[in-house]
Every structure is written in structure tokens, then in C-alpha cells.
Amino acid sequence: MDGLTQAETRELxxxxxxxxxxxxxxxxxxxxDHCFTSCIDDxxxxxxxxxxxxxxxRxxxxxxxxxxxxxxxxxEQNAAIAQQQQGGLR
Amino acid sequence: MDGLTQAETRELxxxxxxxxxxxxxxxxxxxxDHCFTSCIDDxxxxxxxxxxxxxxxRxxxxxxxxxxxxxxxxxEQNAAIAQQQQGGLR
Amino acid sequence: MDGLTQAETRELxxxxxxxxxxxxxxxxxxxxDHCFTSCIDDxxxxxxxxxxxxxxxRxxxxxxxxxxxxxxxxxEQNAAIAQQQQGGLR
Amino acid sequence: MSPQPSSAEKIAAVEAEMRLLGEMASRLTKACQQKCVPSDYREAELNKGESVCLDRCAAKFFDVHMKVSEQLQQESQSRGGGGGFGFGG
Amino acid sequence: MSPQPSSAEKIAAVEAEMRLLGEMASRLTKACQQKCVPSDYREAELNKGESVCLDRCAAKFFDVHMKVSEQLQQESQSRGGGGGFGFGG
Amino acid sequence: MSPQPSSAEKIAAVEAEMRLLGEMASRLTKACQQKCVPSDYREAELNKGESVCLDRCAAKFFDVHMKVSEQLQQESQSRGGGGGFGFGG
Known part of the structure; x- marks a missing residue:
């Protein structure tokens, strides 16, 4: 993202x-796990x-x-929240 | 804790x-997660x-x-157990 | 496993x-957790x-x-699957 | 030495951010699947009711997330720092 | 430089494999314990019925594992790569 | 070379200890919340009955922890090492 060199970007x-x-x-x-638990009973x-x-x-x-x-x-929500506020608990 | 140098203490x-x-x-x-699951149903x-x-x-x-x-x-319990015994499964 | 040097094997x-x-x-x-949840109720x-x-x-x-x-x-199953196919999702 | 974060720190921060988002997404999925989709799987598609329920559930999950976050911040301010959680260190 | 994986990479790969197997074993245990063994613990031994149930449960867990894996591969091929999971990136 | 643990090892050990304690605290919380506090949240405070229940629950959780630990140690001694858990390695 902002301020990373090329090498850093590659690493990232x-x-x-x-x-x-x-x-x-x-x-x-x-x-x-979920499909096994939901579907297998016999x-x-x-x-x-x-x-x-x-x-x-299914x-x-x-x-x-x-x-x-x-x-x-x-x-969508994430984008909206990111716009709306900076900082605080993410 | 015991036996750490200053630099190590800082690292710790x-x-x-x-x-x-x-x-x-x-x-x-x-x-x-808990409050969502407990409170949201509508x-x-x-x-x-x-x-x-x-x-x-609430x-x-x-x-x-x-x-x-x-x-x-x-x-409290942890302190009591630490006193009572050393070693074993923590 | 295959192709590791002695030092690597030790590390592994x-x-x-x-x-x-x-x-x-x-x-x-x-x-x-399981035995506590199953057995403790009083x-x-x-x-x-x-x-x-x-x-x-018990x-x-x-x-x-x-x-x-x-x-x-x-x-058993793992051995059977390993034999039967290579690759795919493990 | 310098006040700038190092490359390693910048990368670690982006990584931590990704991990948090990934974990939140997985918790959202778990919570809303449980609330909105019955686990008998008689149909392979989401029906209209389930789809609407999931959208609302996601919105409410975010609201609860924000609400809890604000409440914890208030609590920690009114207690002056450390917070009421004795666990974890 | 070389096309050979480095030692570190080889070791990391074996470690990742072990971790995956360990996690799968623990998920299998959790799933089949729930399906086959009542949680009142009136007996310390597995009885015949429970043992047979566990064996079949393990076989079915593996089958579901394979089935889900194949289905995801098909889906991801038919969609051409990335897959339908928006999460996690 | 030296029989003394290195700084890195000492720090790692303290860290591992903290992590274990943190995980145990979180498991204790989960278990006792489930046993003692109804999830309808009609009140914001713990009432007397819930508080007493939590205290006893914590004591019993520790007892079970110790009991299971002792039992596993006995089992692993009587089997001579490795133990009955085939999983994980």
C-alpha cells in the first residue's frame, strides 16, 4: 500500500x-465440519x-x-465504515 | 523475570x-459473537x-x-497452585 | 523426509x-473443557x-x-488416501 | 532511530489488518448462517427469505460490532486505561 | 536462484502438513465424539455400539472431506480460478 | 554450548506461559458463563446467585484441570511414555 518499495510490495x-x-x-x-454435522446421522x-x-x-x-x-x-460495510471513520477498534 | 538482562526485559x-x-x-x-448470538433474533x-x-x-x-x-x-487459584506445586502440566 | 541433510533433519x-x-x-x-462441560452441573x-x-x-x-x-x-485412511492419489486438497 | 515505521512493521501491520478482517468475516459467516439458514439442506440455493435474512443479519452484526467497540472504549476511558479485563497478561 | 526448494521451505512444508493432519484429526474427534458417544459418561469404556459407530463415523468423515474437496475443485475450475469465496484476502 | 537457556529461550518460555494462562482464562470464562449466566440479559449486573455460581464454577474448573492433568500423567507413566494419543505428529 502507500509508501512501500517494490521489494516490500513483493514481500507483502x-x-x-x-x-x-x-x-x-x-x-x-x-x-x-458444518456439512458433516448437518448431513450425516446414519x-x-x-x-x-x-x-x-x-x-x-447441496x-x-x-x-x-x-x-x-x-x-x-x-x-460494502467495510468500505462504508472505512470512509465514515478512521481509527477506533477495527 | 529472574535472570533477564535489561535489554531482554525490554524485549519481553x-x-x-x-x-x-x-x-x-x-x-x-x-x-x-456472544452478545450478537444472545440478543439478535429479529x-x-x-x-x-x-x-x-x-x-x-446489558x-x-x-x-x-x-x-x-x-x-x-x-x-487467586493460579497463585495458590503455583505455591502448592512446581512442575507438572501447567 | 526425502532429500534433507542431517542438520535439516535435526531441525525438523x-x-x-x-x-x-x-x-x-x-x-x-x-x-x-469437554469433561467439565459434560460432568459438572452442581x-x-x-x-x-x-x-x-x-x-x-470415566x-x-x-x-x-x-x-x-x-x-x-x-x-489407516490417511495411508489409503496417500496411496490412492497424490495432490489435490490435503 | 527514525520515527518512520520500518518496512517490516508496515508489512506486519497490513498483514494483521488482513487477518483481523478475515477472522471477522468468518465469525460473521458463522453467526448469520446459524440465524438464517436451516441446516437440513433440502435446497442447494438460498431462497428469497434466507437471502434477505442474511443481508439484515450482516448489517446487524456490524452494528453490534460498532456498538460493543464504542461501549468498551467508554468503559475503558471512564476507568482510566487498563480496562475491566483482568485476563491476558 | 535454484529451482530446488530450500531447506527452510522443505521443513516448513513438512511442518504445515503435520499441522493440517493434526487439525483434521482434532476435527474428526470432535465431530465423531458428538455423533457416537453420549456425554453422561456412565461407563469408562467404549461399548461395542460406540466403537462401531466411531469406525463408521471416521469413514464417513473422510468421505465428506473428499467429496467437499472435489466439489470445490470443480466449482473453482468452472468459475476459472479465484473461486466463490470473497473472504480472506 | 552452555547449559544455560539463551535469552531468546527464556523470553519464549515466559511468552508461552502467558499464552497458556490466557487461553485457560478464556476457556474458563466460556465454560462458566455457559453454566452460570442465562443468555437473555435482562439485567446488566451479576446477581448474587450468578456471582456465587461463578466462584464455585471457577473452583471446580481448576479441580477438573488438576484431576485431568494427574490422570493423564498416570496413564502416560503406566503406558511408558508416548501416551494413548496417536494424533499430532
Missing amino acids: EQRMAKRQVKEFLNVFSNLV FTSKSLSNRESGCVT CVQKQMALSQRLSERFQ | EQRMAKRQVKEFLNVFSNLV FTSKSLSNRESGCVT CVQKQMALSQRLSERFQ | EQRMAKRQVKEFLNVFSNLV FTSKSLSNRESGCVT CVQKQMALSQRLSERFQ
Whole structure:
């Protein structure tokens, strides 16, 4: 951002890339946990039933739509707050 | 603590200060999550109702009193245990 | 693992040891939280009742058996997946 | 020596900012998913009601975030510094 | 300079792998304990039913893990990169 | 070279200690808040019953912490080292 040299900008980009990987893995883990907990309830067999399998597929799709939507709201609000005030608790 | 040089003590103090910021942000996040989950239940409007707003205020106050009280108990117990035994699982 | 020098292997082993300590402390904390939440429900006294104390003991034993069993399944599955495919999301 | 933040400090600050935003986004997601979307997953799409609920939920989450932040600042001012949280150091 | 990963990179990669596996194990434990073992702790041993439930639960957890992973890869290919997650950057 | 811990090690140890205490405090708070304080927040103050409950809850949390710690140490001794936790490394 402001006042960084080229080398610093490159360094920052690398860190950001790592952070994005971490964040993605987090989102992925939460998705697995949430869809597993929500969809899996039958332990009479060790393989996924059609019902469970379908539920997981829909869960992932719906969660992605949800993340997408909340992410848009998040960015809007964030931009609005950044404009409105500087400082304070972020 | 024991056996640190002045420079080391300064380094340690800086780290502690960073740790306190982190800890504070954690407490803050938990407070937001808990009071949001406990108080917000009406999604017919996008702004906080008076009831919700009052609930959040009381929630923050009560949680601070609770943290304060548990923190005192924590420090007492910790001191007692530190005296009573050295080593073992901390 | 493959292609590490002796010095690197030693460095890696030290890191692994640290990681194991961290992991153990995590398991320990989760155990305390889970057994506390599951077993403690009487706040008419400040010391553990016999019932609570027995429950905690059984909780720890059962959780260790559970961890042991899931750990075996985890390693089996992991080995199977590692063989079956390389790459993809880990 | 200089009053300017070093490169390392500037980068650390941007990184910390990103991490905070990422964590907040993930807490927002968790909170609003729980409030607005039933966990039986009979449909793969968000329906109209869920979508509207999520938008309002996000707005309220931000409001609560601001409100708690202001309240803590007032408390910490009226107590003069340190604040009521004994934990953490 | 060289296309070879440095020692530091190799060590970091193994460490990251260990951390991921450790986290996955802990999430598996949490999920399956909740599904298979009642929290009243009247017995100290896993009974037969609980043991079988845990084995199946672990298998299903892995299946869901793989399934979600594949689904995300498909989605991210069909959208061409970045993916639908706006968070975390 | 020397058997003395280096400055870096001493500082890291104190830091780790602080982190552990901070995490324990936060887990204690979470556990006892759940046990003792209803989440409807009709009052801003802790009442007498809640306060007494929190004090007892804190004492019991410490007791459980010690008890679990002792039990794990016994188990790990009777098994000779490594312990029953296969996870994490």
C-alpha cells in the first residue's frame, strides 16, 4: 500500500498469498465440519447414503452462495465504515 | 523475570504488550459473537430494535463483570497452585 | 523426509517435538473443557462431588479410548488416501 | 532511530489488518448462517427469505460490532486505561 | 536462484502438513465424539455400539472431506480460478 | 554450548506461559458463563446467585484441570511414555 518499495510490495504479496491459502483451508475445514454435522446421522453403514451424499452436495453449494453473499455485504460495510471513520477498534 | 538482562526485559515487555493487544482483540471478538448470538433474533428489519440494542448493552456490561470476577478467581487459584506445586502440566 | 541433510533433519525433529507439545496441550485443553462441560452441573458447592469426580475420571478414560480408536482409523485412511492419489486438497 | 515505521512493521501491520478482517468475516459467516439458514439442506440455493435474512443479519452484526467497540472504549476511558479485563497478561 | 526448494521451505512444508493432519484429526474427534458417544459418561469404556459407530463415523468423515474437496475443485475450475469465496484476502 | 537457556529461550518460555494462562482464562470464562449466566440479559449486573455460581464454577474448573492433568500423567507413566494419543505428529 502507500509508501512501500517494490521489494516490500513483493514481500507483502507473498505473505498475502500465504494468508489466502490459510484462509481457504479454514473455509474448507469449516465447510467439511458444518456439512458433516448437518448431513450425516446414519451410522448403520460406513458409506454415505444417497440422502447424505445429496445433502452434502447441496450444503456445499448453499454455503458457497451464503459466503459469496455475506462477503459482498462485508465488503460494502467495510468500505462504508472505512470512509465514515478512521481509527477506533477495527 | 529472574535472570533477564535489561535489554531482554525490554524485549519481553514489547512481546507482552503485543500479546495483550491480541488477547484484548480476542475478548472483544468473543464479546461481539456472544452478545450478537444472545440478543439478535429479529430479522424483519436491518437496524437494531430498542430491545436488541438494550440487550447488547446489558450483555457487554454483564460479561465485563463476569470477566472481572472470573479473572480475580483465576489469579487467586493460579497463585495458590503455583505455591502448592512446581512442575507438572501447567 | 526425502532429500534433507542431517542438520535439516535435526531441525525438523526439533520442530516436530514442539508441535507435539502444542498438540498435546490442545488435546489436554479439549479434554478438560469437554469433561467439565459434560460432568459438572452442581454449583451448590465449590468442591467436586463424588458423582462429578467419578464422571470426570470415566470421561477422561473414555475420551482416551475414543482418541486412540479414531487415531487408528485416521492413520489407516490417511495411508489409503496417500496411496490412492497424490495432490489435490490435503 | 527514525520515527518512520520500518518496512517490516508496515508489512506486519497490513498483514494483521488482513487477518483481523478475515477472522471477522468468518465469525460473521458463522453467526448469520446459524440465524438464517436451516441446516437440513433440502435446497442447494438460498431462497428469497434466507437471502434477505442474511443481508439484515450482516448489517446487524456490524452494528453490534460498532456498538460493543464504542461501549468498551467508554468503559475503558471512564476507568482510566487498563480496562475491566483482568485476563491476558 | 535454484529451482530446488530450500531447506527452510522443505521443513516448513513438512511442518504445515503435520499441522493440517493434526487439525483434521482434532476435527474428526470432535465431530465423531458428538455423533457416537453420549456425554453422561456412565461407563469408562467404549461399548461395542460406540466403537462401531466411531469406525463408521471416521469413514464417513473422510468421505465428506473428499467429496467437499472435489466439489470445490470443480466449482473453482468452472468459475476459472479465484473461486466463490470473497473472504480472506 | 552452555547449559544455560539463551535469552531468546527464556523470553519464549515466559511468552508461552502467558499464552497458556490466557487461553485457560478464556476457556474458563466460556465454560462458566455457559453454566452460570442465562443468555437473555435482562439485567446488566451479576446477581448474587450468578456471582456465587461463578466462584464455585471457577473452583471446580481448576479441580477438573488438576484431576485431568494427574490422570493423564498416570496413564502416560503406566503406558511408558508416548501416551494413548496417536494424533499430532
